[in-house]
Amino acid sequence: MAKSVTGPEIERLIQLLARLPGLGPRSARRAALHLIKKKEQLLVPLAAAAGEAAEKVRVCATCGNVDTSDPCTLCSDPRREGGTLIVVEDVSDLWALERAGAMNCLYHVLGGTLSPLDGVGPEDLNIAPLVDRVMAEGSPIREVIIAVNATVEGQTTAHYIADQLAEAGVKISRLAHGVPVGGELDYLDEGTLTAALRSRSVF
Amino acid sequence: MAKSVTGPEIERLIQLLARLPGLGPRSARRAALHLIKKKEQLLVPLAAAAGEAAEKVRVCATCGNVDTSDPCTLCSDPRREGGTLIVVEDVSDLWALERAGAMNCLYHVLGGTLSPLDGVGPEDLNIAPLVDRVMAEGSPIREVIIAVNATVEGQTTAHYIADQLAEAGVKISRLAHGVPVGGELDYLDEGTLTAALRSRSVF
Numbered sequence: 463m464a465k466s467v468t469g470p471e472i473e474r475l476i477q478l479l480a481r482l483p484g485l486g487p488r489s490a491r492r493a494a495l496h497l498i499k500k501k502e503q504l505l506v507p508l509a510a511a512a513g514e515a516a517e518k519v520r521v522c523a524t525c526g527n528v529d530t531s532d533p534c535t536l537c538s539d540p541r542r543e544g545g546t547l548i549v550v551e552d553v554s555d556l557w558a559l560e561r562a563g564a565m566n567c568l569y570h571v572l573g574g575t576l577s578p579l580d581g582v583g584p585e586d587l588n589i590a591p592l593v594d595r596v597m598a599e600g601s602p603i604r605e606v607i608i609a610v611n612a613t614v615e616g617q618t619t620a621h622y623i624a625d626q627l628a629e630a631g632v633k634i635s636r637l638a639h640g641v642p643v644g645g646e647l648d649y650l651d652e653g654t655l656t657a658a659l660r661s662r663s664v665f
Numbered sequence: 666m667a668k669s670v671t672g673p674e675i676e677r678l679i680q681l682l683a684r685l686p687g688l689g690p691r692s693a694r695r696a697a698l699h700l701i702k703k704k705e706q707l708l709v710p711l712a713a714a715a716g717e718a719a720e721k722v723r724v725c726a727t728c729g730n731v732d733t734s735d736p737c738t739l740c741s742d743p744r745r746e747g748g749t750l751i752v753v754e755d756v757s758d759l760w761a762l763e764r765a766g767a768m769n770c771l772y773h774v775l776g777g778t779l780s781p782l783d784g785v786g787p788e789d790l791n792i793a794p795l796v797d798r799v800m801a802e803g804s805p806i807r808e809v810i811i812a813v814n815a816t817v818e819g820q821t822t823a824h825y826i827a828d829q830l831a832e833a834g835v836k837i838s839r840l841a842h843g844v845p846v847g848g849e850l851d852y853l854d855e856g857t858l859t860a861a862l863r864s865r866s867v868f
Contacts, residue, residue: 466738467730467738467739467759467760467763468730468731468732468733468737468738468760469721469722469732469733469734469738470733471714471717471718471721471722471733472718472722472731472732472733474710474714474717474718475711475714475715475718478707478710478711478714479685479711481707482682482688482696482699482700483692483695483696483699484687484688484692484695484696485685485687485688485696489686489687491757491760492686492687492757493685493686493687493688494718495731495756495757495760496685496686497685497715497718498718498722498731499731501719501722504681504684505715505718505719505722506716506719507677507681508678508681508682508715509712509713509715509716509719510712510716511674511677511678511681512678512700512708512711512712512715513709513712513713513716514674514677515674515675515677515678515697515700515701515708516704516708516709516712518672518674519672519674519675519701519704519708527670527671528671528675528698528701528702529671529672529675530671530672530673530674530675531672534671535669535670535671535672536670553698554694554695554698556670557670557671557694557698560670
């Protein structure tokens with residue numbers, strides 16, 4: 463806002479909200495006003511929740527997940543099948559795969575992808591701990607599913623990890639390429655269609 | 666999330682963020698993760714700012730603006746031209762008009778519009794205090810600009826207020842209808858085009 467029409471505390475709240483992904487300056491103002499109008503139901507609880515999350519949030523030393531306990535909820539769950547490890551770029555990918563609910567296994571969060579142009583090398587990612595984890599004496603891990611994004615950086619990272627784990631004697635797999643469920647062929651790129659044809663299955 | 670993959674404090678933060686206008690469940694998760702990753706720069710300051718705003722926020726008893734002081738920044742600004750009062754539905758409209766920066770006058774926030782179907786009558790809005798304010802002994806107000814939304818409810822409210830202020834001996838005006846600046850005629854409705862033609866000005 464060019465001129466300040468409200469108190470500095472409210473301005474500060476707007477500025478911080480505007481830095482959230484998905485909120486611009488205009489929607490941040492709308493969000494702030496909404497919070498203020500619902501002070502008891504929303505603003506006060508949000509302040510408390512943000513404070514409590516800030517105080518308790520931990521990065522799991524085993525897998526790199528974000529949680530309020532270390533080891534995280536997943537790593538400390540005895541019902542998880544520890545023989546399979548899914549390697550993901552980011553915590554958001556872990557959450558997405560958990561929402562799908564297809565597997566009941568453990569994860570390893572890399573924290574990014576290899577990107578020489580941006581100066582991101584293997585030592586900047588959570589790769590060495592992954593190798594240690596898989597190679598550890600008595601490790602139950604039998605399969606590592608490399609579930610990185612289907613981008614150039616993601617695939618480069620996948621190949622690097624596959625190389626590092628070549629001696630580990632575990633199965634290394636990756637996600638299938640193909641037509642998204644509910645997707646229309648007309649809107650898909652040639653690479654996806656080619657991959658979907660190549661990996662076709664018998665009806 | 667169907668299954669909880671993270672701590673209850675983080676879940677709570679996601680749930681509260683999802684209640685902000687403009688954020689759905691998916692973008693709330695993204696926002697929460699962004700906050701957590703930038704804990705020191707974003708999550709901790711947001712908790713503090715939300716807490717401070719919740720503690721200090723006031724509704725201005727004079728005009729209905731939301732601020733951290735009462736009277737608000739605008740009402741207590743001696744450089745404001747107190748002869749003109751702009752009547753708006755909501756604080757967000759006041760902020761929008763202040764961003765435009767076209768006037769340097771005072772405001773009156775109604776807190777909604779008359780809506781018999783929703784059971785909103787004159788006594789539910791900040792109308793009686795407006796009449797008192799305009800009619801007050803020694804009031805400097807010479808013009809009341811009714812800047813409500815161009816909806817049926819807004820216009821009904823405008824007419825009601827104009828009636829209530831008929832005896833006050835002040836000029837009562839409303840916003841011009843016309844083509845939005847930068848707007849293309851092709852995308853405008855017939856009502857707007859008709860209004861723009863009727864209120865045409867000489868080149």
